[in-house]
Amino acid sequence: MSQFLEFHVIQNFAPSNLNRDDTGAPKDAMFGGYRRARISSQCQKRAVREYVRINELLPAENQGIRTKRLKKLLLEKLVGRDEQEASVRIGAALAAVGLTLKDDSTQYLLFLGAGEIAAMAELIERHWDVLGVAADSADANPAKEAAKKSKKDAKASIPAELQKQAKAIFDGAKAVDVALFGRMLADLPAVNQDASCQVAHAISTHQVEREFDYFTAVDEVAYEDAGAGMIGQVEFNSATLYRYAVLDVGKLLNNLQGDRELLLAAIHAYTQAVVRAIPTGKQNSFAAHNAPEFVGICLRHGTPLSLANAFQKPISTRRNDDSLTALSVAALMQYEGKQSAAYGDPQDRWLGLDLTGRWPEDKGVLCSSVSALAQQASELVNGSFGG
Template sequence: MNNLTLHVLNTVPFSNLNRDDTGTPKRAVVGGVLRGMLSSQSIKRAARSDYEARSLDKSIRSVNLGGIIADRALEINPGLDPKAAAAAAKKLVSALVKNAGGEEKEGKESGTSSWLSLEEIETAAAAVATGAEQGPADLFSEPGVTGSLSIAAFGRMFAANPNLNTAAAIAVSPAMSVHKAVIETDYFSTVNEDPKAEHGGAGFLGVASYTSGVFYRSVTIDREQLKRCWTGITADTARAQLELMVEALIYKLPSGKKNATAPYVAPLVVLAEEQSYRLAYDFETPVLPGSDGGYGDPAVRRLAEQREAALEFDKGNFGIALAAGTAAGLENFSAETTGVDGIVTAVVDWILQ
């Protein structure tokens, strides 16, 4: 079995972790009702940021990779002509990405974002610093391969050189509330504390939007793809790096307005399933509150029921299964119960088989 899927149920208290251009929590209509949503991009960004901060396996996504490469080349060779360095770096990056904004103006960023590991940036900068003729393929040991676990996990695209794209080894779904969501409006003000002010009271009035709920998301790891695209899989540090990545995928959520609320709690359920065919669970029929209120307990029961139905439908699609979490009823998942450390260790063992 080549896939392992993590299913996570999280209570997300009153918060606005991921908002749209109007400042409203992201949302979508599913099963005929409005649901709260955390985009897959925001979840991947949160996991990647946490992983890279703790592992020091860093990468840079930027619209100004040429400038970053040129600056590093000048550090390597201070005698290099800055304009020549900028031109050489721009030529190298342009061979990877198309300039969506047309011709660049001097001192302006291209407007086209791309993603390189620090190792790849260093390789490019060394070539610029020494004046070596280098094409974009020379940045990589082979097409589609990288030393960055983040890039290998989430994939990247080079619009001008698609044969160098890295296919994602980890698929991340949006997190969706399992029930109808309500967007709340909070009226707030800031107080004018100037004792000499002609008018006391509020110096500013405004509104902010928030929501809350129980959210479901899934993460599927393609073991063979990860082994194909990540050169670090055979390194001595591979286990430690993978542990940090799996922990980040379990724990990390977006950080919008995180200091204005208390948005993070331990997951209700983390279910790890080995699968032949990648499958998630859905909550197309919205969960209703329990008899004592709250969506947590009925959401946990619904997830357990869906797993049981999936096993009855095709037991051969599933292999090892482990469940951890803070909710009651983990014994109903037909899985070995453990703590989060047990989940992380089992997932990393599975990847490194």
């Protein structure tokens, strides 16, 4: 039976603009017929990846890099080699897998494990002379001049065995974020990786309206000038958000090439990052460093269950002394009870971190800290494998 590790988070943010649209306004969405604040899934995933990297929650070799500047990274690893000679061989090696460079960059962003980049550098070192001959052969062939931009033709001078070795490098290299969030390489469909983690757009549990901050700046030298040196405005909102993410445990283990120890380390790191990571948008202006007041983690069997519809009818504090956060947690837990009764499994297990006092006594293990929650989450998954 499939196992899914779900994260249900209630988090209240002070006035902020954490995730902007193309006009600079906070992202929002219609839900249940009402305008809601929104933080996109892409924004949340970026914040999680950065939190893991900055806080070194996983070894560098088990993290991914998203870049067009693969050539630059490879040059940094080819220590002691002439840059021009190395550049020629890097181009040939990338051509072996169907990737081309333009102005020293790949045509699109690549999401690669650090181990894949290191392995490509090692392959170039190991086949330095062969790649040099192949590159010279391609440049010297007049028939190729009109087709230099053709990926198919660029590979023609690379020995078949070397092409095979180069393609074998792209296996994800046990990069946890690649295993979690997946990737698509248009020129290497065989190494595409389906995500083991799905992240919902966070939405406010209540109706929101956009607000505007009108501001001025003083020219501190031109004292004699009347008026402001600059005038502007920035949009913002304040919202209690429901955040939801779900991990397919079996898929994550498969993406990590069956490495169970790394799976548990990934869950420990991901749990901490999901709880603590906050998008950086306009933080210098708003400093909305507000931690979640509720985190519910469920190891669910059979099928995942988002609880977003608990807020289809917006939460309101009218005629109620409780906070939006507490009311949101209460609504979430009440709705979860109904959903579990209809769709749940007796094997489902819950963990929680709750600062609102709304955690049901019979729900599951209530943790006192984020570190304890992360440890319990990894132990919960480990136990599900009989470990």
